[in-house]
Amino acid sequence: MDPIPAGVKTMRLRYAGTCVGCGATVQQGERAHFLKATKTVRCLGCGVGEPIEPQSTAGASANIEAMRAIEQAERLAQRQAAAERRAAAFTAGAEGERIVAEALAPLSAAGYLLLHDRASGPRANLDHLVIGTSGVWLVNAKHWSGTITAEGVLRHNGRDRAKQLDRAADERAQVTEILVVEGLRVPVHSVFAFTAATPEHTVIDEVTLVPVASVRSVIGAAPPVLDGRTVDRVVTALVDALPSASEREHAPDVAEAELPEDLREDGAYLFLEPWSGYGKKRLYVHRFGGSFGYVDLQQRTCHVDSGHERAEANLEFVLEWFADVDAEPRQIGRLGRLAMWVAGGAPRRAVAVRFRRRNTDRLYVHLADGKSRTQIGHYDLLAGKAHAAETEFAAIVGKAAAVRADSPSIR
Numbered sequence: 001m002d003p004i005p006a007g008v009k010t011m012r013l014r015y016a017g018t019c020v021g022c023g024a025t026v027q028q029g030e031r032a033h034f035l036k037a038t039k040t041v042r043c044l045g046c047g048v049g050e051p052i053e054p055q056s057t058a059g060a061s062a063n064i065e066a067m068r069a070i071e072q073a074e075r076l077a078q079r080q081a082a083a084e085r086r087a088a089a090f091t092a093g094a095e096g097e098r099i100v101a102e103a104l105a106p107l108s109a110a111g112y113l114l115l116h117d118r119a120s121g122p123r124a125n126l127d128h129l130v131i132g133t134s135g136v137w138l139v140n141a142k143h144w145s146g147t148i149t150a151e152g153v154l155r156h157n158g159r160d161r162a163k164q165l166d167r168a169a170d171e172r173a174q175v176t177e178i179l180v181v182e183g184l185r186v187p188v189h190s191v192f193a194f195t196a197a198t199p200e201h202t203v204i205d206e207v208t209l210v211p212v213a214s215v216r217s218v219i220g221a222a223p224p225v226l227d228g229r230t231v232d233r234v235v236t237a238l239v240d241a242l243p244s245a246s247e248r249e250h251a252p253d254v255a256e257a258e259l260p261e262d263l264r265e266d267g268a269y270l271f272l273e274p275w276s277g278y279g280k281k282r283l284y285v286h287r288f289g290g291s292f293g294y295v296d297l298q299q300r301t302c303h304v305d306s307g308h309e310r311a312e313a314n315l316e317f318v319l320e321w322f323a324d325v326d327a328e329p330r331q332i333g334r335l336g337r338l339a340m341w342v343a344g345g346a347p348r349r350a351v352a353v354r355f356r357r358r359n360t361d362r363l364y365v366h367l368a369d370g371k372s373r374t375q376i377g378h379y380d381l382l383a384g385k386a387h388a389a390e391t392e393f394a395a396i397v398g399k400a401a402a403v404r405a406d407s408p409s410i411r
Contacts, residue, residue: 008048009034013041021046096143097127099195103212104128104139110220113235118242119382120174125245129175131235133224135187136179138171139215140164142192148199150209156197164192165205170277172206175238182237187225191215254402258395262348269403273354285315352400365400367393 016028020040026032033042042048101116108114112132120126128139146157154161168190175188190207193215201210201218210218226234256264273284275294284294292311293304302315351366361381367374377388379401386401388394 007036009036010044017041019043019046092143093141096141096195099143100128100139100141100193100212100215103193103215104130104219107132107216107219112219113231115238115242117245118238119245120171120242126171126175126242129238129242130219131231131238132219133226133228133231134219134222135189135225136175136234136238137189137191137219138168138175139191139193139219140168140171141212142194143196144194145196148194148197148209150199150202150204152204154204154207154209165207168192168207169205175242178241179234179237182233184230184234184237186230186234189222191218254395254399259399260348260396263350263396263399266403268348269350269352269400271352271354274356350396350400363397363401365393365397367396 115129130137281297282294285292363379376393377397386397
């Protein structure tokens with residue numbers, strides 16, 4: 001038997017293909033030759049074809065390094081632009097919250113308690129809570145300019161803003177759960193107060209839309225349903241469960257020298273974020289700087305929201321590993337192989353899985369080397385503290401938390 005030349009791999013195909021030699025279809029799972037240089041398939045009957053002679057060009061290796069440097073510069077430029085957009089958005093948001101806070105201030109004299117900028121998660125906050133005899137009001141400041149419409153769908157300058165309504169529903173559910181645990185059945189209302197636009201006073205998906213000038217009168221006109229003692233219990237429960245966001249600790253900076261050499265790059269950290277709600281169970285898969293999408297653990301399907309060429313394959317690996325509750329022991333290393341493949345084949349990678357429950361938000365960090373996956377500790381995202389199984393793992397856990405804190409939230 002002739003030896004298989006370099007650049008050709010004989011394997012069982014993960015996807016069906018067409019032989020470039022005879023045109024026959026090679027089914028998924030059948031053995032065939034895969035030519036890496038051309039990314040084509042040849043059936044076993046046609047063989048590997050004529051060997052491809054390696055060619056060398058003067059300056060080729062230097063040119064490759066130059067292209068890598070250019071790509072790195074482009075990524076840095078994109079990150080800078082994203083940071084500038086983020087800074088502008090938060091500056092505008094802060095101004096909107098200040099305006100709404102001033103509009104709500106007179107309610108204090110009417111017996112309402114006002115709480116501003118309360119942490120509802122490591123990267124999320126509730127703009128304003130107004131607590132009184134009419135219940136709890138979650139007031140979200142919207143510093144949007146232009147046209148706001150709510151004819152079946154919330155739109156801002158024609159753009160669908162349904163996700164904002166979904167987020168408001170999540171916030172109501174979170175506050176309701178906090179109160180139910182304390183034995184309190186209290187109405188929880190959502191309000192969007194617009195500081196630059198002037199929408200008509202309307203309600204859509206249980207969210208009241210009002211210009212900021214009307215927000216005080218809308219809340220003040222609501223009929224009382226709670227007595228003073230119940231209001232005091234509500235205040236105590238929410239103050240304890242929702243701390244001030246400005247005092248929230250964040251993930252620390254980690255010196256690169258503290259990390260093993262193969263774990264110093266941001267791309268070495270792959271994040272898996274479980275999510276459940278509305279009867280659904282999903283696992284979001286993302287890396288520093290972008291999301292691959294998510295796997296539906298109930299339907300066993302993949303949903304890609306990234307242009308990355310390997311996004312779908314990565315999601316399929318995660319789905320297979322997590323969805324099979326009767327996984328064989330050999331499958332334990334698959335998550336490690338996924339992390340290595342995504343990051344380019346480095347010997348080890350840190351894989352972080354986020355766990356969230358009421359008053360608990362942790363990032364469990366594992367080391368994966370393709371053969372095994374070992375949990376080395378966790379980072380408490382609410383308290384801002386690292387807990388490592390061994391002292392030498394503390395920097396890796398801290399780095400995972402720092403990178404995750406800068407990554408876009410998946411909600």
